[in-house]
Amino acid sequence: MNKIDDINIEIQHMQQQMQNYLKMHWRLFLAEGILFIFLGLCAIVIPQLFTVAVVVFLGWLLLFGGIVHVSRALMVANMPGFGWWLFIGILQVIVGYLFITRPVAGALTLTMLITVFFALEGAAKISLAFMMRPLPNWGFMLFSGITALAFALIVWISWSESVHWLLGLFFGINMVFMGWTLVKISLHHKEQ
Numbered sequence: 348m349n350k351i352d353d354i355n356i357e358i359q360h361m362q363q364q365m366q367n368y369l370k371m372h373w374r375l376f377l378a379e380g381i382l383f384i385f386l387g388l389c390a391i392v393i394p395q396l397f398t399v400a401v402v403v404f405l406g407w408l409l410l411f412g413g414i415v416h417v418s419r420a421l422m423v424a425n426m427p428g429f430g431w432w433l434f435i436g437i438l439q440v441i442v443g444y445l446f447i448t449r450p451v452a453g454a455l456t457l458t459m460l461i462t463v464f465f466a467l468e469g470a471a472k473i474s475l476a477f478m479m480r481p482l483p484n485w486g487f488m489l490f491s492g493i494t495a496l497a498f499a500l501i502v503w504i505s506w507s508e509s510v511h512w513l514l515g516l517f518f519g520i521n522m523v524f525m526g527w528t529l530v531k532i533s534l535h536h537k538e539q
Contacts, residue, residue, distance in 0.1 A: 380529030387522030406446025413439025
């Protein structure tokens with residue numbers, strides 16, 4: 348066997364492990380998906396109120412979501428892709444903490460921070476999606492990652508004109524996509 352065959356065998360083994368974990372823990376992924384959808388809808392409802400109070404609120408949403416993400420990742424620590432799941436959760440915790448503790452720094456600074464968050468989260472989700480490929484519904488994770496990268500680009504381009512409403516809207520949409528992805532993946536693995 349050559350190195351390419353070894354890599355393909357390793358990828359297939361990792362995909363089988365991923366599928367086994369998703370089957371065993373589908374309820375956990377379903378609950379997390381529903382939570383992300385709920386938190387995302389909360390953020391969409393108040394995008395035009397991008398004030399210090401909203402920045403703090405968004406910080407709590409991120410912090411709580413990140414804690415849930417990290418907790419779930421630690422519960423299944425030997426799952427393939429663990430590092431990426433943990434990275435996404437830690438990233439959410441860090442950004443949430445910064446939103447809560449430094450709201451006076453201003454909406455423009457926080458807009459740049461959330462743009463970096465979307466870019467890093469998008470890259471992590473895309474990497475995770477390719478780890479999950481060709482498992483069923485892996486494309487939803489890829490779509491969620493591409494969406495996060497697109498949000499980062501749009502915010503970067505128009506951040507000074509639309510800072511007061513765009514971030515809340517994009518943040519909410521991003522969380523809904525992540526939640527929907529987890530719900531679809533979990534329900535597929537429930538049926539198996």
